[in-house]
Ligand code: KIV
């Protein structure tokens with residue numbers, strides 16, 4: 692049985708912290724599930740870490756569908772949430788048709804939308820239609836050209852707005868929300884004010900859960916990781932070392948050996964060459 696939206700909400704009520712990680716393909720989904728992570732996010736961050744774009748803005752619904760479907764084909768236990776990409780939920784009609792495509796083609800259980808009060812009509816409609824919606828406030832990368840990539844809501848006015856947005860998302864029926872790169876004390880206050888789970892990224896330890904990008908956690912992404920990321924392993928270096936060893940073995944002739952090869956009756960070969 693898969694983890695459900697209700698299970699995740701119960702984790703908050705029980706004071707059990709929620710671990711969430713992005714997954715974009717079958718191998719990452721399998722590893723995350725084996726590691727016991729209850730919630731997977733097929734994030735539009737895949738545009739950067741999987742497709743080589745410099746922002747999430749070029750990510751299309753087709754991109755999201757392909758990666759979400761790969762995750763769903765192999766995952767069995769986790770709650771899987773997928774991002775609706777940039778400008779795919781600008782109107783209620785857009786939101787409904789985008790969620791329909793993403794959910795029907797991949798089977799993900801929930802969608803995530805960036806934004807506060809201004810997108811509550813879309814959220815309300817999706818929820819009315821039976822679609823679990825996760826909100827996303829604070830540093831919302833799809834609006835980075837408007838808000839920048841710095842810490843959000845440091846000042847009272849912005850912070851008050853963020854609290855209002857969080858309450859508006861809850862009232863619109865969102866089952867949980869992500870808070871990205873906001874001051875830790877504000878994120879802790881929001882987590883107390885709303886009854887739905889608040890999943891932080893760069894939002895301190897006072898949230899109900901945390902989400903991290905696969906590549907940041909594992910040292911797979913070139914360049915400087917964001918400040919909020921902790922590298923739990925340097926898998927990128929391990930991969931480079933393994934690939935270098937492989938290439939060295941090819942050059943030296945020590946790979947492959949008989950162990951990786953198959954044999955043939957010499958008479959059959961002689962007949963073939965005759
Ligand atoms: O796309 C993503 O990976 C996300 C998380 C960082 C919350 O939205």
Ligand code: NA
Nearest residue numbers: 734735736774
């Ligand atoms: Na995202």
